[in-house]
Amino acid sequence: xxxxxxxxxxxxxxxxxxxxxxxxxxxxxxxxxxxxxxxxxxxxxxxxxxxxxxxxxxxxxxxxxxxxxxxxxxxxxxxxxxxxxxxxxxxxxxxxxxxxxxxxxxxxxxxxxxxxxxxxxxxxxxxxxxxxxxxxxxxxxxxxxxxxxxxxxxxxxxxxxxxxxxxxxxxxxxxxxxxxxxxxxxxxxxxxxxxxxxxxxxxxxxxxxxxxxxxxxxxxxxxxxxxxxxxxxxxxxxxxxxxxxxxxxxxxxxxxxxxxxxxxxxxxxxxxxxxxxxxxxxxxxxxxxxxx
Numbered sequence: 001x002x003x004x005x006x007x008x009x010x011x012x013x014x015x016x017x018x019x020x021x022x023x024x025x026x027x028x029x030x031x032x033x034x035x036x037x038x039x040x041x042x043x044x045x046x047x048x049x050x051x052x053x054x055x056x057x058x059x060x061x062x063x064x065x066x067x068x069x070x071x072x073x074x075x076x077x078x079x080x081x082x083x084x085x086x087x088x089x090x091x092x093x094x095x096x097x098x099x100x101x102x103x104x105x106x107x108x109x110x111x112x113x114x115x116x117x118x119x120x121x122x123x124x125x126x127x128x129x130x131x132x133x134x135x136x137x138x139x140x141x142x143x144x145x146x147x148x149x150x151x152x153x154x155x156x157x158x159x160x161x162x163x164x165x166x167x168x169x170x171x172x173x174x175x176x177x178x179x180x181x182x183x184x185x186x187x188x189x190x191x192x193x194x195x196x197x198x199x200x201x202x203x204x205x206x207x208x209x210x211x212x213x214x215x216x217x218x219x220x221x222x223x224x225x226x227x228x229x230x231x232x233x234x235x236x237x238x239x240x241x242x243x244x245x246x247x248x249x250x251x252x253x254x255x256x257x258x259x260x261x262x263x264x265x266x267x268x269x270x271x272x273x274x275x276x277x278x279x280x281x282x283x284x285x286x287x288x289x290x291x292x
Contacts, residue, residue, distance in 0.1 A: 001271050002043050002047045003272055005271035005273035006023060007019050007028060007043075007047070009041045009050055011037075011039070011040070011052060012037070012038060014037070015032060015036055015037065015038060016030060016038070017031055017033040017050065017052055018030045020286070022271070029069065031069045033052045033054075033069075034054040034058075036056065037054055038054055039053050039081075040052065040053045040083055040084045042084060042085070042093070044093065045107060048064060049061060049072065050062045050069065051084050051086070052084075053081045053095070055082075056080060057076055057077045057078070057081060059075040059077070059081055059084055059095055060073075061073045061109045072109065075105065075109060075111075077103070078097075078099065081095050082096050082097060082098060082121065082122050083096040083122060083123065083125050085127065087131050087134075087153075088127070091106075091107040092104060092106045092107055093105050096118075096122030096123070096138075098121045098122075100117055100119060100120050100138060101117060101122075102116045102122060102125065102134070114156055118138040119138060120138045120140050121138055121139045122137070122138045123169060123170070124172040125172065126174050127153075127174065128174045128178050129178045132152065132153050133150055134153055135148055135172050135174065136151070136172075137169035145166075146164065146165050146169045146185070147163065147164055147169075148163040148172060148181075150198075161198035163193060163198055165185040165187050165191075167186035168185060168186040169184070170185055170209065170211050171183065171210070171212045171213045171214075174195060175215045175237075176219045179195060179219065180193065180195055180201065180237075181194075181195045182214075182215065184209075184212060184213040185209070185210055186210075188207065188210070189203055189204065189210060190203075190210040190213050192222070202252065204233075204251075204254065206224065206226045206233070207228065207229045208226045209227040210226060211225050211264075211265060211267065212265075212266065213268075214268060214269050214277075216270045216274050216291070217270060217273070218274060220236060220237055221235065222235055222237065223268045223277055225265045225266070225279060227266070230263060230264060231254075231260050231261075231265065232260075232268050232279045232289070234291070235252065235254075261281035261285060261287065262281070263282040263283040263285075267279065268280075
């Protein structure tokens with residue numbers, strides 16, 4: 001999404017990047033971004049630029065003109081890039097790679113000379129709302145366990161808490177109020193954690209892999225994309241809080257969802273203005289939903 005929620009940027013399996021007008025459904029701009037499937041996309045620099053990556057070692061930074069997009073720079077890496085994530089607090093961004101390195105780039109797309117080292121292949125990254133802490137999901141190459149580690153961005157030092165799951169972490173998101181961290185994984189779970197302590201708050205059971213998770217901008221709702229059932233599930237945080245007071249540890253199983261696709265569900269994300277959320281699937285279909 002663009003910062004105002006009016007435009008949607010998407011990458012395709014054919015290497016093409018497309019921007020859509022959410023309100024009209026009209027294609028706003030389209031260009032050939034990569035020679036293979038686009039893996040990660042993001043608006044950048046007040047929506048005047050975009051970042052794209054595919055499963056190779058390059059990240060491209062694009063600037064929009066009237067009719068097309070032009071490459072401003074190609075950021076080469078020594079290992080395959082798995083994720084690109086913007087830090088709204090610093091106006092820069094990071095790239096996470098197969099070699100476990102998380103590299104920091106400034107607003108102009110220049111490496112700032114610093115990085116942090118996870119214990120294995122990086123698969124997901126998020127910043128807290130203040131931009132002072134980064135959460136990194138990775139495969140620990142020594143223990144073969146999937147973990148989420150945390151780093152203080154002021155001095156690039158590692159924080160003590162770690163989260164674990166038996167199978168692959170797929171998605172990591174901080175709530176905008178910095179109260180919770182939400183993770184999706186291949187254990188058929190989405191887990192809600194206290195962001196400050198790493199203590200488990202609630203487990204949300206799926207009927208398949210939780211391929212993507214997100215919070216609404218007001219932190220009042222969460223969304224989980226279930227890859228195997230091709231369904232989108234939403235839940236109010238207030239509901240979780242009420243049931244926890246009644247039952248203690250809260251475990252919720254999502255029932256049948258009416259928000260369905262016909263193929264594997266890849267991602268679900270709220271718009272910045274909370275007026276909609278989108279879901280994408282393996283067949284290349286993007287659906288826009290109204291909450292409620």
